[in-house]
Amino acid sequence: MHILIVEDEPKIRDVLIAYLEKEGWTTDSTSNGIEAVQKFDYTQHDLIILDLMIEGMPGEQVCARIREKSNVPVIMLTSKSREADTINGLNLGADDYIVKPFRAKELIARIHALFRRIAPAKREDEKQVLRFNGGKLVVDLDAREVTAGGKPAHLTATEFKLLSVLIRRPGKVYGRADLSYTVQGYRFQGDGRAIDAHVKNLRKKIEPDPGNPLYVVTVVGSGYKFSMNPDDDGA
Structure with a gap:
């Protein structure tokens, strides 16, 4: 795995490089936001670790x-x-965040959790392509592709995992803490705004009208649920 580290504090950057390379991963690093975008454009990376307070261009x-x-x-x-x-950063499409000061081992654990959800285990008895609303929403669990209104919906890893969890049990209400644990791989300690941000992003990509969601609906005081069963034919 090739990881781009964007961090302006040299000591933190050096610690991250040491720990990540100890895991067997390759790293690039920079303290500058402009250079980070340039590095990303010219090199294939599997993960970005991005500080918000950096020179050149904000995180x-x-x-x-x-x-x-x-x-x-x-x-x-x-x-x-x-x-x-950081919540604003999640609204821009980040998959996760970690608050400074942090332990490098915690970040490593978050990375492993993130990539476990990118490649979830298959259930042999489960349909791999699910269609909803007369085929207006199509979710291919195997290919990890989603089509909404006939157009590809380019979901992040976290958004896809969130959707896949919800559609497997239509009508089930998930609290924010439960979604965090199921989707992100750890129990979130906070007010749930991170999950709210991911839901907001998901709605923008799959809902015909994100302001009046048809698929991922809010259950006031409880959390979220997927409101629609798959099409009968599954085709």
Whole structure:
């Protein structure tokens, strides 16, 4: 795996390089947002670790530029005092975030959890292509592709995992903590805004009217559910 580290603090950057390469992964690194976008354009990366407070170009803008061209997983780094900015980063398409100060081993665990959800285990008795709303929404669980309204919906790894969890049990209400554990691979400690951000992004990509969702609906005081059963023929 080839990882791009975008971090302006040399000590943190060096620690991350050491730990990631100890895992057997290859790394590129930079402290500059403009250079980060350039590195991404010229080299294939499997993951971006992105600090928000960087020179050249803010981390949020780097994430937005990358999302214009790729769904590569992005983990954001942020200080506790800027957690609200991180939620904005999630709204731009980041898959996860971790608050400074953090332990390198925690970040490694998050990375492993992220890539486990990118390649989930198949259930042999499960249909791999599900259609909803007369075929207006098509989810190919095997190919990890989604079509909404006849157009490809380019979901991030986290958005696809979120959708795949919800559609497997239509009508089941998932609390934010349960979704965080199931989708992200760990129990989220916070107010649930990270999951809300991922749901918002997912709705933008699959809902005919994101402001009045048809598929992923809010259950006030409880969480979210997928409101529609698959088409009968499954074809």
